[in-house]
Amino acid sequence: MTSLIITQILNGVTIGLIFALVAIGLTIVMGLMEVVNFAHGSFYMFGGYITFFVFSAVGSFWLGLVVAPVVCAVLGLGLYYAIIRPLRKRHPLEPLVALVGVAMICRQLIRNIWGADPKLLPIPFGRVQFSVAGVELTYPIYFFVVMGVAVAALLGLYILFRKSDVGIRCLAAIQDRDTAMSMGVNVDRIGSLMLVIVMGVAGLAGGLVGPIFSVYPTMGLELIGLLFVIAIVGGLGSIGGAVIAGVTIAMTKSISSIFVSGNVSDILAYCVLLVILLIRPRGIMGLATVME
Amino acid sequence: MSLSPRFRLLLGAVILAMILLPWLGQPYLVYLLTLSMIFGIFALAYDLLYGFTGLVSFGHSVFYGMPAYAVGMVAVTVFKYPNPVVMIAAAMFSGLLLGCLIGFVCTFARGIYMALITFAFAQICELLVMHDPWGITQGENGIMGVRAAPITLGGLKLDLFAGVGLYYLVLGLIIVSYLVIRLLVNSPLGDVLKGIKQNEHRLLSLGYNPRPYKVAAFGLSGMFAGLAGAMAVFLNNSVVPSLVDWSVGAEILLITIMGGAGTLIGPVAAAFLIIFAESYASAYLGGGNWVYVMGGLYIAVVMFLPGGIFRTKYLKKAFA
Numbered sequence: 001m002t003s004l005i006i007t008q009i010l011n012g013v014t015i016g017l018i019f020a021l022v023a024i025g026l027t028i029v030m031g032l033m034e035v036v037n038f039a040h041g042s043f044y045m046f047g048g049y050i051t052f053f054v055f056s057a058v059g060s061f062w063l064g065l066v067v068a069p070v071v072c073a074v075l076g077l078g079l080y081y082a083i084i085r086p087l088r089k090r091h092p093l094e095p096l097v098a099l100v101g102v103a104m105i106c107r108q109l110i111r112n113i114w115g116a117d118p119k120l121l122p123i124p125f126g127r128v129q130f131s132v133a134g135v136e137l138t139y140p141i142y143f144f145v146v147m148g149v150a151v152a153a154l155l156g157l158y159i160l161f162r163k164s165d166v167g168i169r170c171l172a173a174i175q176d177r178d179t180a181m182s183m184g185v186n187v188d189r190i191g192s193l194m195l196v197i198v199m200g201v202a203g204l205a206g207g208l209v210g211p212i213f214s215v216y217p218t219m220g221l222e223l224i225g226l227l228f229v230i231a232i233v234g235g236l237g238s239i240g241g242a243v244i245a246g247v248t249i250a251m252t253k254s255i256s257s258i259f260v261s262g263n264v265s266d267i268l269a270y271c272v273l274l275v276i277l278l279i280r281p282r283g284i285m286g287l288a289t290v291m292e
Numbered sequence: 293m294s295l296s297p298r299f300r301l302l303l304g305a306v307i308l309a310m311i312l313l314p315w316l317g318q319p320y321l322v323y324l325l326t327l328s329m330i331f332g333i334f335a336l337a338y339d340l341l342y343g344f345t346g347l348v349s350f351g352h353s354v355f356y357g358m359p360a361y362a363v364g365m366v367a368v369t370v371f372k373y374p375n376p377v378v379m380i381a382a383a384m385f386s387g388l389l390l391g392c393l394i395g396f397v398c399t400f401a402r403g404i405y406m407a408l409i410t411f412a413f414a415q416i417c418e419l420l421v422m423h424d425p426w427g428i429t430q431g432e433n434g435i436m437g438v439r440a441a442p443i444t445l446g447g448l449k450l451d452l453f454a455g456v457g458l459y460y461l462v463l464g465l466i467i468v469s470y471l472v473i474r475l476l477v478n479s480p481l482g483d484v485l486k487g488i489k490q491n492e493h494r495l496l497s498l499g500y501n502p503r504p505y506k507v508a509a510f511g512l513s514g515m516f517a518g519l520a521g522a523m524a525v526f527l528n529n530s531v532v533p534s535l536v537d538w539s540v541g542a543e544i545l546l547i548t549i550m551g552g553a554g555t556l557i558g559p560v561a562a563a564f565l566i567i568f569a570e571s572y573a574s575a576y577l578g579g580g581n582w583v584y585v586m587g588g589l590y591i592a593v594v595m596f597l598p599g600g601i602f603r604t605k606y607l608k609k610a611f612a
Contacts, residue, residue, distance in 0.1 A: 036404070087594065093348065094594050097546050101590030108583040225411065225538060228350075232408045263423035270412045270419075274397075277409055281401040 003137040008254040014143045014212075016250030017150035020243040021205040022223070023230035024157060025198030031174035031237035033191045034092045035084055038099040041220030041227065042106035043072045043199045047206025048215035049110055052119050055210075061124055065207045072203025073196045080192045088188070103221060111217040121210035146208050153201055158239050160197070170194055174237035233276050235283030244284055248272065303557070310463055314456045322459050323527070328567040329462045330523045331547065333469050335559035337516035338544045343554030344477050345509040346489030348407040351394075351414030352517060352544055357536030358390055358417055359383035359518030364435035364531035369428045376440035376453055380522050387518020388511050395510025399503055411538055418536040434532030438525050453526045462523050466560070469516055474556060476512065485509055550593045552600025562601055565589075 022044050029037045047068040054064030083102060087095040125141035161167035173180040173187050181187055206215070213219065230249060234241030249269050256265035276284065314322050334356055341347050362382045367374040398409035421429040429435065440453040452461040476482050484505050487495040492502050525531055534540070543566070551562030569589055573582030593601065 030404070083591070090594075090598065093545070093549055094598070097549050098591045098594040100542065100546060101587035101594075103587075104583045104590070105587035108580055108587075111580060225415065228408065228411070232405060261423070263419045267416055267419045267423070270416045274409060274412050274416075277405060277412075278397070278400055281405055283405070 002133075002135045004258060005255065006132055006135065006137060007139060008258055009251065010139060010143060012251035012254035013247060014146050014150075015254065016247030017147055017154070017243070018205050018209055018246075019223075019226065019230055019250055020234075020246030021150050021153055021208075022202050023227045023234065023246055024154075024239055024242045025202050026227055026231040027234060027236050027238065027242055028170070028174070028194050028198055029191075030231060032170060032177075032187065032194060033084065033088060035088070036092060036096040036099070036228075037084075038096055038224060039079060039083075039102040039106065040199075040202060041222075041224035042103045043076060043202040043220070044206040044223065045106065045110060045215070045217065045220035046075060047072050047203030048210050048219060049114060049119075049206075050203065051207035051210050052114075052121055052215050055121055061121060061211070064210075065204065068203040068207040069200035070203075072206075073200035076196050076199025077192065079199070080195045084195070085188070085192070088191075103224070107217050107221060114217075116217055118214040118216035119210075120214040123211040142211060146212070149204075149208060153204060154239065154243060157197075157201070161239065166190060166193060171237065229270075229273050233273055233283050235280075235285040238283070238285035241283055241285030245276075248276075307463075307467070311460075314459055319455065322456055324567060324571055325564075326459045326462050326523075326527055328564040329459075329466045330520050330527065331544070331563035331567055332466050332560035333462070333523065334517050334520035334544050335547050335551065335563045336466070336469050336473050336556060337513045337520065338548045339551075339553060339556055339559045340473050340477065340485075340516070341509050341513035342545070342548055343556070343559070344482065344489060345485040345506065347399075347506060347509060348404070348545075349410040349510075349513075349541065350407045350545070351410035351412070351538055351541050352513075353536050353538055353541035354394065354410070354414045354417050355387050355391055355514040355517035356521040356524070356540060356544075357421075357531075357533075358521075359387040360521035360525045360531045360535050361421060361429055361435070362386040362518075363522050363525045364438050365428055367438045367440070368435050369430065374439060374441045376443060376526075379440055379525075380519065383518040383522035383525075384515050385518075387514040387516070387521070389514075390518075391511035391514020392507055394514075395507040399506045399510075411541075414536065414538040414541055418533055418538070421536055422533045429531075429533075432533060434530055436530050438529050438531060440526060458523070458526050461526075465519065465523065469519065470556060470560070473516065477556075481505070481508070546590060550590070550600055552602035555600070555602040558600050558602025565601070 022040065026037055026040050029035055029040070050068040050071050051061065051064035054067050055061050079102065083098050084095060087098060123140055123142050125145070127138045128141050128144075129136065129138045131137070161171055169180070169185045170190050172183070173185050173190060177187060206219075226249070230242055230245045233249075234243070234245035249272065252269045252272050253265050256268045260268075310325070313325065337355070338349070338352055341349060341352075360383065363379045365371065366379050366382045394410060394413050398406045398413070401409055422432050424431040442451040442453070444450070451457045477485065484495065484500055487500070488502050488505060495502055521535065524535065547562045547566055548559040550566070551560065552558030566586075566589075570582065570586060573585040576582075577585065597603075
């Protein structure tokens with residue numbers, strides 16, 4: 001029992017970090033451009049499929065993990081110029097409609113190319129045996145690698161936002177767009193740059209989950225609801241908030257699934273979210289007043 | 293919004309055509325038109341909340357699916373009393389109640405945060421009906437064979453709950469709903485609702501507390517959405533968890549924005565467009581490729597018709 005709980009905690013952390021990695025993109029794009037990027041999940045899916053494609057063509061999973069973010073970043077730039085930029089002065093919900101269209105097309109495109117059934121990538125490395133507080137347990141090494149890569153990516157984003165000039169401009173624009181613009185922050189250009197970065201990160205996350213969940217055409221659309229939850233509960237524009245929200249929700253789900261059935265653990269996760277939102281109506285670390 | 297005489301004429305012609313269409317004798321067309329009108333009623337309900345009051349809900353499927361479950365419970369699982377009047381009343385009442393309840397909770401927050409709370413409610417409700425803790429929703433299979441007993445008025449037997457009869461019932465209901473919602477938004481209550489959309493702070497400084505009005509908007513919207521949900525049960529004779537799924541709520545949001553929020557007629561027109569495009573595209577393009585048409589439609593409408601179908605300059609000129 002104890003070993004099961006520890007395993008589920010580790011699973012919760014791994015999956016929560018992945019969720020946070022994808023959700024951060026949503027929160028930044030939402031905070032900065034007031035665009036609810038429904039197609040974000042599609043880039044997570046693209047990341048998974050590109051990794052799978054590279055793996056099946058070359059045989060190297062790690063090369064796929066490098067290629068996926070790059071391709072996703074380029075696709076993200078395309079999305080910015082095709083859809084988001086022309087619609088940036090509209091009511092925030094109008095781009096949402098167009099992006100729902102993009103997400104639908106992406107899913108069908110993938111289904112036409114690779115088929116509807118899931119593609120499982122083999123788990124690299126084996127399992128490791130260790131003991132925590134006197135309890136012996138084995139756990140896949142790959143999950144620790146995922147945690148490491150996710151933490152590294154999150155740290156990278158954190159440094160980008162706190163130390164680099166572009167990141168600070170971006171945060172300023174999230175906090176108060178009009179003032180930032182009047183101080184000479186070019187919100188459009190920063191927006192396009194941020195979109196490219198976060199799409200790359202989403203692609204990386206999609207590649208990382210390939211060996212855990214396998215890749216399938218609806219993986220993005222399935223997750224998008226949960227991603228909105230994490231993005232908004234964490235607070236728009238906040239990396240720390242997204243991590244806390246992501247890990248909290250993933251942990252709630254994974255630990256409660258030991259004791260109750262899957263549906264009930266999902267209900268519990270959403271109840272936790274409701275309570276958080278009612279206590280902190282702008283999210284855990286919400287600083288912005290955007291999209292109110 | 294007042295309609296120009298030319299537009300009233302067009303509207304009259306459309307209603308007349310709708311009355312005559314079932315005589316073509318194509319059951320599938322009647323089915324599609326009924327479904328479009330049901331979504332039209334749902335879109336009217338959403339427009340009341342989003343287009344006029346400015347409140348965004350990502351979980352409007354709750355007010356469509358849960359009243360449908362109320363109908364199923366009345367008719368099959370709990371009371372076994374398939375009286376259509378009671379079924380419709382149960383749906384509208386449960387929609388109103390749920391609307392007030394969820395409206396009360398989610399109006400603690402604003403904007404996208406509020407929308408997210410509605411989304412969470414939709415998820416919780418869908419999971420609840422799938423989990424079925426009290427044995428009244430029949431889990432993932434849903435409630436099957438929900439049929440209303442025909443009404444007898446004196447010696448006249450009216451079957452208003454299947455086929456062409458249902459078509460005329462829904463046609464009548466959509467016209468009544470449209471008129472009632474128009475009356476509502478043009479009433480003093482409607483003025484307050486529009487005030488919430490335009491400037492909530494100013495409304496507050498004028499001495500109005502916006503919260504009860506927001507809750508009322510949710511309740512009224514829920515009531516009409518519940519009506520649409522009840523009609524959907526009559527159309528398909530079943531209640532399934534996918535009615536509560538948030539994607540239904542997302543679809544109605546898309547329909548309302550496509551049609552032009554705050555125009556009432558626009559969202560109804562968009563409901564027809566979406567339902568027909570969906571069914572014909574899926575009939576002609578195999579293997580799920582109809583999704584390309586729908587996705588393209590969503591993108592094209594937003595790109596080329598800003599403010600929705602009903603706000604285009606062309607339409608304005610034609611019906612000025």
